[in-house]
Amino acid sequence: MSTHRIATRMERIVPFYVMDLLARAKQLEAQGRSVIHMEVGEPDFVTPEPVIEAGKNALTAGHTGYTAATGIPELRQAISDHYGRLFSLAIDPARIIVTPGSSGALQLVMSVLIDPGQQVLMTDPGYPCNKNFVELVSGVPVGLPVGPEMNYQLSSSQIEDNWSDNTRAVMVATPSNPTGTLVERDEMVRIHETVKARGGQLIVDEIYQGLVYGMSGYSALELADDIFVINSFSKYFGMTGWRLGWVVAPEPYVESLDTLAQNLFLSCASMSQYAALQAFSPQCLEVLEQRRQEFERRRDFLLPALQEIGFEVPVKPQGAFYLYANSSKLTSDSFSFAYDLLEAQGVAITPGKDFGIHRPEQHVRFAYTNSIENMAEGVRRIKEFLAR
Ligand SMILES: Cc1ncc(COP(=O)(O)O)c(C=O)c1O
Incomplete structure (x- = not known):
């Protein structure tokens, strides 16, 4: 009998799917593909x-x-x-x-x-x-x-x-x-x-x-x-x-x-x-305020850009750096949508499945932790993907 017995609680602890997606994105990048990252929940700025x-x-x-x-x-x-x-x-x-x-x-x-x-x-x-x-x-x-x-x-x-x-x-x-x-x-x-x-x-x-x-x-x-x-x-x-x-x-x-x-x-x-x-410190808080304003500009760019190509964001988010978009007009399965989008166009977003069991297949999360320039390219690629 095997002595390797993992505690039963681990059966209820599910992986963070976005980490798998991130690993695949890194793999693609290592092969020389360009990937636009909108999956990562951390600021793209280095520490002040x-x-x-x-x-x-x-x-x-x-x-x-x-x-x-x-x-x-x-x-x-x-x-x-x-x-x-x-x-x-x-x-x-x-x-x-x-x-x-x-x-x-x-x-x-x-x-x-x-x-x-x-x-x-x-x-x-x-x-x-x-x-x-x-x-x-x-x-x-x-x-x-x-x-x-x-x-x-x-x-x-x-x-x-x-x-x-x-x-x-x-x-x-x-x-x-x-x-x-x-x-x-x-x-x-x-x-x-x-x-x-x-x-x-x-x-x-x-x-x-x-x-x-x-x-x-x-x-x-x-x-x-x-x-x-x-x-x-x-x-x-x-x-x-x-x-x-x-x-x-x-x-x-x-x-x-x-x-x-x-x-x-x-x-x-x-x-x-x-x-x-x-x-x-005042110097640091000044830098952080500039970054906050930059995040706001990014939200104001990404929200209408996504709405224009068919995502629905019924509530305008007022904080953090995420847009939780309803993708049901574009796909009935946001999980494979996220993976296919990554493979086909090199755009990484997070499938709703990571965040619960309430209508996850209808949603994806965009993190605007990337520059407006890169996000514009990301949106262009998604548009191309949808037009296939
Ligand atoms: C809502 C929320 N709480 C907590 C955390 C954990 O962050 P940390 O341990 O880096 O403070 C995160 C990270 O993404 C988060 O989004």
Whole structure:
């Protein structure tokens, strides 16, 4: 009998299809083909110079060891000051736990909240890893179908209708991946009240905070101090590879999160933490604002360009860098559409299948993490593909 027995939970953890697609795209590129990338969920800009410089200096200064599991005090303070600057909030740095990406934060939060068999409600479509974080702690992820009529976001009434004795938490992301839509502030207030009234826990993923267009954003931290708020240096700050994020936790959970962080991670990379101190410097914030404006220009280019060739985007996304497009006028199977498009024309996009089971075959996600020039070429190639 084989001794190689993979735990049964792995049967419920599905691959991230876009990674397969990305691997194929790289293969094609290695063969000399040109590929236009609109599948990757990371900014195409490198980390701003002040952060890179600070990272180098951190190494020179010998910041190469473990730090406190919750992060260096200077960074927790800097994150607190950031909330002060943005939203006039005074967040106790003791509630801020620095983590290896927001992925680390999500693992910590699910671990301290969810007992085996307890449910976490979330959107479908939604960020694919969320359900796996719940699976990892033997919880039950429950994807609730959301469509354009509700901004692709959960509503308080939907949460009410789907609440059960086993429901422990609700997770929302604003702006969202893959749809780029926001939860309106009034709705977030209602969602919070609904969850609280049932003794549940609200978790808000604000990892795309700062990447909001044509309106001003808010933080769920403005509403109450009993919400878990997740954030990251990955997207807005352009630091995906530095693996640094954070969670602002309700005070009663801080000790457990600290204990778990000590065990799971020991600490985040010290170089990254010292570098991130510069992410809030005026020079860096200026660069980030220019990039935000560039993302907005890209959205304003790509949205009508896709609509013109037959994709439907019924809700204008106001954040992140994604367009979740209905492709049902062009194909009945978005999965093979994405693969065929890559093979035939060298354009990489993400099939809806990565984001859930609610009408995935009718959708694809475009990431506008590429220049307008390249995206224009991508759109031209898609048009050619559709005219075959
Ligand atoms: C909604 C959402 N949450 C969390 C993450 C995880 O990012 P990171 O671990 O780099 O902070 C991502 C990454 O794409 C995301 O889109």
